[in-house]
Amino acid sequence: MPTVKEARDMGSKTPTDNNKVATSQIIMANSQTTISRGTAKGDIVNRGSLPLSQIKCELGLVGIVTGGASGLGRATVERLVRQGASAVILDLPKSEGKTVAESLGEKCAFSPTDVTSEADVKNALELARTKFGRVDVVVNCAGIAVAAKTYNLNKQLPHSLEDFQRVINVNIAGTFNVIRLAAGEMGKNDPDEDGHRGVIVNTASVAAFDGQVGQAAYSASKGGIVGMTLPIARDLAPMGIRVVTIAPGLFATPLLVGLPEKVRNFLAKQVPFPSRLGDPGEYAHLVQSIVENPMLNGEVIRLDGALRMQP
Structure with missing residues (x-):
């Protein structure tokens, strides 16, 4: 049985209309490792003997990723x-989640999920548990955006309250819904020597700090995650679960790649x-x-990259 030190040493290695989203917001709104060190060929390693922070993917790490059908996810x-x-992909039924999962083989599964639905998230966690045995890592990438000024002076039109509430519900409440339910599943894991049972990674945006014109709803939602x-x-x-x-x-992301080259440059x-x-990547x-x-x-x-968005 390798020690932690031995395990570490193993292996090889356009915005003209005020109601349209700013190009930067389109990019940031898109739903969003090599975890490279492995064991030498033929070695047998018990994942339970290592801290979670030192467990490499080859030793059986299990993750769930919301918004995992596209972009960063x-x-x-x-x-x-x-x-x-x-890995289990949590994404909407109309997404490419099923296709992506099938292309990655038996170590990946797709669970159609609206992150604001308690039932959907519970079903995804149950799939992870029954198919892969546990949940070690949760990555929250699912999110949406709308683009509108708080008040459009030219059109004498206030920001849609329904749209604002929808962004807040998906981005903040949806992220929290996954966290609160996944924490219970992670809490079933045996702790390592530090009492560590799992890791949750959320996705905010620089818009949480540098919100631009037309980003009131999006920036508020990402600021809530922060x-x-x-x-x-x-x-x-107390449960041994970290949150970053x-x-x-x-x-x-695919949405940005679809923009004209001049805009991308x-x-x-x-x-x-x-x-x-x-x-x-x-x-x-x-x-x-x-x-x-x-x-x-x-x-x-x-x-x-030290970016600070302009208004």
């Missing part, structure tokens, strides 16, 4: 499975360094780092 799912982990990170981390500390939030900047130049769009890499580092807890991490 899909990149996270693909990386987990590619490195030997198991704001609940620390208190939830404190709530779940990533706030991405401009990433090359303009956006890339807004990033100080590296002066380009983020790759979804870089988001997934940060998820890996959060999983592996046991002292990351109750924190919000900007992943934006």
